[in-house]
Amino acid sequence: MNGHNTNLHPQPLRIRLMARGDEGASRRRWALLADMLTVGLALIWLLPLVFSLLMSVRPAGEPISTGSIFFGSTLTLTNYGRALAVAPWGWHYITTLIFVIGTLAVQVFTVTLAGYAFARMRFAGRQVLLILVLLQLMIPPGVLLVQNFATIRELGLYDTRWALMLPYWSSAFGTLLLRQAFREVPYELEEAARIDGAGLGRILFRIYVPLCIPSYIAFALISISSHWNELLWPLVVTRSEEVRPLTVGLNKLFNTSDTGADYSLLMAGTLLVIAPLVVLFMAFQRRFIESFASSGLK
Amino acid sequence: MTQTARPLLTRLLPYLMILPTLLGVTIFTLLPATRTVIDSTYKPPRMARGEAEYVGLQNYADLFDPAHYIGARFGRVLTNTVVFAAGTVLVSVPLGLGLALLLNRRIRARGLWRFSFFYPSLLPLIGAASIWAFLYSNTVGLTNTVLRSLGLPGVDWLGNPDQVLFSIIVVDIWKQAGYHMIFFLAGLQNIPRDIYEAADLDGASGWQLLRFITLPLLRRTLLFVLVIALTFAFQTVEQLSALGQGNPGDRGNLLLYFVFQNIGERRNWGYTNAMSVILAGILLIFTLSNFFLFERRREDERA
Numbered sequence: 001m002n003g004h005n006t007n008l009h010p011q012p013l014r015i016r017l018m019a020r021g022d023e024g025a026s027r028r029r030w031a032l033l034a035d036m037l038t039v040g041l042a043l044i045w046l047l048p049l050v051f052s053l054l055m056s057v058r059p060a061g062e063p064i065s066t067g068s069i070f071f072g073s074t075l076t077l078t079n080y081g082r083a084l085a086v087a088p089w090g091w092h093y094i095t096t097l098i099f100v101i102g103t104l105a106v107q108v109f110t111v112t113l114a115g116y117a118f119a120r121m122r123f124a125g126r127q128v129l130l131i132l133v134l135l136q137l138m139i140p141p142g143v144l145l146v147q148n149f150a151t152i153r154e155l156g157l158y159d160t161r162w163a164l165m166l167p168y169w170s171s172a173f174g175t176l177l178l179r180q181a182f183r184e185v186p187y188e189l190e191e192a193a194r195i196d197g198a199g200l201g202r203i204l205f206r207i208y209v210p211l212c213i214p215s216y217i218a219f220a221l222i223s224i225s226s227h228w229n230e231l232l233w234p235l236v237v238t239r240s241e242e243v244r245p246l247t248v249g250l251n252k253l254f255n256t257s258d259t260g261a262d263y264s265l266l267m268a269g270t271l272l273v274i275a276p277l278v279v280l281f282m283a284f285q286r287r288f289i290e291s292f293a294s295s296g297l298k
Numbered sequence: 299m300t301q302t303a304r305p306l307l308t309r310l311l312p313y314l315m316i317l318p319t320l321l322g323v324t325i326f327t328l329l330p331a332t333r334t335v336i337d338s339t340y341k342p343p344r345m346a347r348g349e350a351e352y353v354g355l356q357n358y359a360d361l362f363d364p365a366h367y368i369g370a371r372f373g374r375v376l377t378n379t380v381v382f383a384a385g386t387v388l389v390s391v392p393l394g395l396g397l398a399l400l401l402n403r404r405i406r407a408r409g410l411w412r413f414s415f416f417y418p419s420l421l422p423l424i425g426a427a428s429i430w431a432f433l434y435s436n437t438v439g440l441t442n443t444v445l446r447s448l449g450l451p452g453v454d455w456l457g458n459p460d461q462v463l464f465s466i467i468v469v470d471i472w473k474q475a476g477y478h479m480i481f482f483l484a485g486l487q488n489i490p491r492d493i494y495e496a497a498d499l500d501g502a503s504g505w506q507l508l509r510f511i512t513l514p515l516l517r518r519t520l521l522f523v524l525v526i527a528l529t530f531a532f533q534t535v536e537q538l539s540a541l542g543q544g545n546p547g548d549r550g551n552l553l554l555y556f557v558f559q560n561i562g563e564r565r566n567w568g569y570t571n572a573m574s575v576i577l578a579g580i581l582l583i584f585t586l587s588n589f590f591l592f593e594r595r596r597e598d599e600r601a
Contacts, residue, residue: 170322
């Protein structure tokens with residue numbers, strides 16, 4: 001037994017492997033092949049990150065084949081300095097943080113209330129209203145770019161940070177996610193609390209919210225990562241550097257003619273933008289993956 | 299307690315609780331969606347203060363008229379979008395499933411492999427695209443450096459009209475496969491182990507386990523992943539900003555990016571709205587047909 005197994009669940013197979021030696025050997029061969037395939041594919045998937053990292057610490061303008069080792073003669077951090085100098089990254093970081101956190105904070109509030117109402121309250125028109133909310137999932141925001149741009153102008157919010165956040169304050173996805181989570185909370189808990197005289201606010205924040213923290217975390221991670229990465233909407237509704245997020249800064253860096261071909265600079269800039277999310281993911285990898293996974297199913 | 303006996307506030311409470319959500323959905327989804335449909339039947343005024351002219355379905359007719367200035371471009375962009383969606387989904391979804399099967403085994407350093415496949419989906423599209431623009435670049439790019447060092451001719455990944463769409467599809471597959479993998483991993487973990495134990499005792503081979511147990515039980519997951527993959531594919535266009543911006547000659551352009559490019563042009567206002575309606579229609583057809591297809595099949599099995 002080498003501990004590897006092509007089968008999904010090794011325990012019962014072990015018995016079989018001993019019973020049928022030939023087949024066991026063949027399975028081990030498959031397992032080895034699968035391991036090699038995994039590692040090979042993973043390396044391919046990592047290559048872009050590794051090479052952009054290397055490019056960002058190589059002297060600008062040096063061809064990739066130059067140098068004593070495969071990757072150039074000297075390593076340098078000057079590209080990062082240059083990348084920081086060409087755009088107001090401070091403002092971009094602040095805007096992205098405000099955008100992401102401001103969106104999430106309001107979303108948590110709106111989806112909690114709506115999620116509870118749809119999960120546990122009876123009222124006329126509940127089904128119809130739920131379908132209306134769910135239409136948000138059917139009509140993707142990209143399609144509404146043109147009209148929402150017009151709405152933002154009419155509201156006088158063009159070129160403000162409010163414009164970035166406003167369309168995302170209500171989330172059908174979050175409402176659905178929490179409705180599902182709330183429904184799994186035993187109703188007896190709510191009943192008991194009601195008998196003890198607890199009001200709705202107490203019930204929500206003492207029972208439902210604490211019991212559904214995993215769903216909130218899932219929602220938060222998904223919300224943060226999707227808004228952190230947004231480009232088209234901010235590009236359309238803002239103009240001033242101070243209210244534009246990191247992605248727009250990176251986009252500008254990329255499309256400025258004098259930096260457009262300077263890949264050392266570009267890769268440094270790219271890594272500055274993606275680093276926080278990658279670090280966040282590395283720190284909470286398990287949580288991230290469980291969140292993403294549990295959010296979609298059921 | 300009967301309905302009528304409840305105080306007014308208690309009866310209004312559920313509506314008040316969903317009001318913020320409903321307000322947002324109305325202002326930023328329902329109204330604009332309706333207005334998109336309406337505006338798609340108007341020709342924009344020639345002057346800033348002029349009156350828009352009702353033209354019925356003329357905007358749509360123009361879009362599908364290859365002789366019209368917008369139709370010539372739209373046709374190409376729509377075809378690209380369909381090819382792009384098909385190409386990315388048909389590769390990235392099975393790949394995601396394959397990766398999940400590979401990682402759902404006993405393997406050392408599983409976290410590292412999982413990270414390798416999943417991290418691209420966390421990157422902003424523009425960030426992922428700028429990394430790939432470097433890999434693709436003719437002068438310093440990695441791919442061409444490797445090709446040339448092997449004595450092969452370099453490829454003009456983003457400049458060659460016959461190549462550019464393929465290059466964009468590759469980036470999207472790289473970015474999405476790990477995201478799909480996550481859902482398949484979760485689906486695999488939801489399959490009860492005793493099913494495998496029973497089948498295994500019956501002498502089922504590894505392939506049979508996959509074919510007759512794993513895949514059928516993953517069908518719901520597959521439906522879900524296909525739907526989100528298709529919806530994503532029709533909407534992921536931000537990478538184009540660093541990968542050729544639709545060039546050369548719209549051969550690397552996608553529908554939503556084309557809409558975005560025309561958003562500031564008043565004369566194309568009717569067209570951008572009509573294109574948005576078409577895009578929404580495509581997405582709706584995918585979502586609904588996929589849903590009904592899978593739902594019906596499940597009912598057949600039950601009967």
